[in-house]
Structures are given as structure tokens and as C-alpha cells.
Amino acid sequence: MTDHLEEKTINKKEIYKGRIIDLSVHNVALPNGKESKREIINHPGAVAVLAVTKENKIVLVNQYRKALEKTIAEIPAGKLETGEDPSLCAIRELEEETGYRAHSVKKIASFYTSPGFADEIVYLFEAEHLSEGKVQTDEDEFVELIEVTVEEALDMIKSEAIHDAKTILAIQHYLLNR
Amino acid sequence: MTDHLEEKTINKKEIYKGRIIDLSVHNVALPNGKESKREIINHPGAVAVLAVTKENKIVLVNQYRKALEKTIAEIPAGKLETGEDPSLCAIRELEEETGYRAHSVKKIASFYTSPGFADEIVYLFEAEHLSEGKVQTDEDEFVELIEVTVEEALDMIKSEAIHDAKTILAIQHYLLNR
Numbered sequence: 393m394t395d396h397l398e399e400k401t402i403n404k405k406e407i408y409k410g411r412i413i414d415l416s417v418h419n420v421a422l423p424n425g426k427e428s429k430r431e432i433i434n435h436p437g438a439v440a441v442l443a444v445t446k447e448n449k450i451v452l453v454n455q456y457r458k459a460l461e462k463t464i465a466e467i468p469a470g471k472l473e474t475g476e477d478p479s480l481c482a483i484r485e486l487e488e489e490t491g492y493r494a495h496s497v498k499k500i501a502s503f504y505t506s507p508g509f510a511d512e513i514v515y516l517f518e519a520e521h522l523s524e525g526k527v528q529t530d531e532d533e534f535v536e537l538i539e540v541t542v543e544e545a546l547d548m549i550k551s552e553a554i555h556d557a558k559t560i561l562a563i564q565h566y567l568l569n570r
Numbered sequence: 571m572t573d574h575l576e577e578k579t580i581n582k583k584e585i586y587k588g589r590i591i592d593l594s595v596h597n598v599a600l601p602n603g604k605e606s607k608r609e610i611i612n613h614p615g616a617v618a619v620l621a622v623t624k625e626n627k628i629v630l631v632n633q634y635r636k637a638l639e640k641t642i643a644e645i646p647a648g649k650l651e652t653g654e655d656p657s658l659c660a661i662r663e664l665e666e667e668t669g670y671r672a673h674s675v676k677k678i679a680s681f682y683t684s685p686g687f688a689d690e691i692v693y694l695f696e697a698e699h700l701s702e703g704k705v706q707t708d709e710d711e712f713v714e715l716i717e718v719t720v721e722e723a724l725d726m727i728k729s730e731a732i733h734d735a736k737t738i739l740a741i742q743h744y745l746l747n748r
Contacts, residue, residue: 397634397641397712407586408593410609413687415586415593418636428710430636431588433611435687456575457685458596458608463575464685471686501727503735506683506690507635507642508649509591509613514735532606534575549679557681557692557735564742 396423399430412436412471413510435512439482440469442500442562443492443519449539450563452554453489456534465538465548466556469514478515486519490537493525500565505557514558516565542566574601577608590614590649591688613690617660618647620678620740621670621697627717628741629697630732631667634712643716643726644734647692656693664697668715671703678743683735692736694743720744 399420408415414434422428443451452465470485472478482497497517505512529535540548545563548554554563577598586593592612600606621629630643648663650656660675675695683690707713718726723741726732732741 397632397714399634399636401636410595411607413593413609413611415591417588420636422710423712426710429589431591432637433591433687434637435684438686454575456577457682458577458579458598459610459612459687459689460682460685464682466685469686501738502730503733503738504635504638504642505735506613506688507638507644507734508616508647509611509637509690510684510688511637512684512687532600532604534601536575552680555681556685557683557739560679560681561735561739561742564739564746568742568745 398423399428402427431509433510433512435471435510436474437472437513437515438469439472439478439485439515439517440467440558440562441482441486441494441497441517441519442467442566443486443490443494443522444566445492445522445539449541450545450566451490451492452538452540452559453535454538464556465554466559467562469558479517482515482517482519487525488528488530489533489535491525491527492519492522494519495521495523500562503561516558516562576601577606580605609687611688611690613649613688614652615650615691615693616647617650617656617663617693617695618645618736618740619660619664619672619675619695619697620645620744621664621668621672621700622744623670623700623717627719628723628744629668629670630716630718630737631713632716642734643732644737645740647736657695660693660695660697665703666706666708667711667713669703669705670697670700672697673699673701678740681739694736694740
């Protein structure tokens with residue numbers, strides 16, 4: 393139905409293969425036959441978790457984001473290991489970063505984060521039946537747990553202390569479904 | 571307050587300077603003194619527009635996304651030119667891609683799309699007082715206008731025909747505020 397919008401790759405050049413992302417540049421044939429370039433980032437994908445405590449607080453983590461050169465508050469998240477099941481990854485990342493263990497998770501949605509240049513997909517889950525586990529972050533990961541009411545979360549969105557697409561999307565989902 | 575999470579750059583290497591994105595790799599000192607690498611994409615930022623017609627239909631565009639090798643439906647969006655005012659960019663992109671002209675736009679939120687590796691920020695606006703203008707896409711941009719009811723949009727999120735963070739976030743905002 394939308395095949396007429398397709399851009400066909402004429403050739404591509406791999407620029408960088410990294411630890412997390414790869415960069416390539418594609419020469420493409422546009423629908424009108426002209427040529428253009430597309431700069432493409434490949435990413436392994438990630439999970440994110442909406443977790444709400446029995447006190448109705450939303451679980452967030454402060455994390456320094458080098459790309460932004462600042463610390464922002466986000467829902468717990470992490471990238472997928474090769475072949476890893478997203479729901480198991482979500483349970484693992486939640487416990488590692490926050491100490492909360494989810495008995496199970498339910499998928500809320502999945503979405504591409506930056507389809508203009510990257511193939512990163514985020515699988516967003518809701519944690520079910522939280523209990524206390526053990527914080528154990530990766531060696532190169534430093535995060536700080538915070539728990540906020542939904543009203544505090546909305547204030548943080550307004551003041552841009554929460555300034556992250558997946559986190560705003562998760563909080564709006566909570567508001568629409570609580 | 572959160573300075574103790576900061577990662578200081580020891581040195582960085584520029585890998586690629588492109589038409590839209592740049593890639594660099596930073597060697598960083600972690601809070602515990604150890605070293606790690608961060609792969610960073612710099613992007614000029616973008617705008618996106620929630621536009622609802624007087625028939626209460628949400629304005630979307632089908633666009634082929636080379637990074638995904640498929641066509642997805644998104645709210646109208648585009649990247650910022652250097653120094654461009656985001657609200658003027660939003661009005662321009664909406665008209666170029668859809669033919670709808672907004673008398674004005676109101677900021678809904680801004681957010682980073684992929685803070686783990688990129689500094690892309692999206693300024694999300696709501697279009698006010700739509701009238702008919704003239705479609706005039708960029709030379710290398712091919713999009714197709716579609717208009718959907720909010721119920722159709724929710725079905726498209728479930729079936730992943732809408733599979734894009736900013737678009738889901740905008741539709742949730744509309745549901746919470748209509």
C-alpha cells in the first residue's frame with residue numbers, strides 16, 4: 393500500500409562499528425528516481441519499565457547521560473543483550489537499577505525512539521507484583537533511585553526534570569489507565 | 571544535587587561529521603574513578619506537531635524510514651535548521667508536509683528521544699486554528715497525508731502501524747486533554 397514511498401539502497405558504507413551503536417551511510421534511490429544520502433544508526437534495542445509501588449509512587453532513576461552532559465530522571469531502562477527476551481530483560485534491569493523485583497511484567501507498547509536516523513526500539517512494560525530485591529548495577533552504570541507521586545511526576549515534566557520521551561509516555565499511560 | 575553521578579570526559583575522538591548527525595566517542599572517568607567509553611550522536615533537534623482537524627481527526631503522515639526499512643505513520647515532524655525558532659519550524663513543517671496551516675502553535679512538551687546515546691531533543695507543539703495551505707515537501711522528502719479518528723489511532727498503536735514514541739506521546743496528550 394505504501395511501497396511507492398520506499399527508498400532503495402544503491403550502496404552503503406559502514407563508518408563505525410561500536411560497543412552499542414553502528415553507523416552507516418546509505419546512498420538511496422528516492423521514489424522520484426533521484427539520489428540522496430541517509431545516515432543510519434543501528435542499535436540493539438532497549439526495554440523500559442513502569443513500576444508503581446504499593447504507596448502509589450512511580451519508580452524513577454537519576455542517571456547521568458553523557459550525550460546530554462547532565463543528569464535526568466527516567467523510568468528504569470536498559471539495552472537488550474543479543475537474543476535476550478525483552479520481558480526478562482525488563483525484570484532484570486528493574487531489579488539491578490532499583491532493587492525492586494517484579495513477579496511479572498505486562499507489555500504496554502513498543503516504539504521507535506528516533507526513526508529519522510536510528511532503528512532503536514523500546515519495549516515498554518508495566519511491572520506487576522513488586523517486592524524488594526537487591527540493587528546491583530553494571531560496573532559502568534551509576535544510578536540513584538527516586539520515588540515520586542504522579543503529581544510530582546507531572547511537575548517534573550513541566551519543569552523538565554523529567555525530559556525523556558519514554559518516561560513521559562509511561563506516565564501518561566499510567567494516568568490514562570489507573 | 572546529582573553532581574556525584576557525573577561522568578567527566580578525559581578525551582574524545584570525532585568519528586564522523588554528517589549532513590544531519592555527528593558521531594564521537596568519549597573516554598570518560600566514571601564516578602568511581604574507573605574509565606569507560608561513551609558513543610555519542612549529536613543531532614540538531616526536531617519539532618513535531620499534534621494537529622486535529624475540525625472533524626476531530628488527527629493529522630498523520632506516512633513516511634518511509636530508511637533506518638527501519640519500512641513506512642510508518644507519524645505526526646508531522648522535521649528537524650530544526652540552525653538557529654530556527656521551534657514554533658516557526660513547527661508551523662512550516664506542518665504546512666509543507668500536510669497542507670494544513672496553523673495560525674499559531676502551543677508547546678505541549680519537549681523531550682530527549684534516546685538519551686542513552688543521542689542528544690536529539692523534540693519540541694512537541696499543538697496546532698491552533700488550522701486552515702488549508704499548500705503542500706510543499708522538501709526535494710528529498712516523500713510523505714502521504716492520512717487523517718484518523720482517535721479510535722483509529724488507538725487501534726494503529728495496538729497493531730503497531732503507529733510505532734513511534736513522539737506520535738504515541740502526542741495521542742496520549744490529546745486523550746488526557748480533549
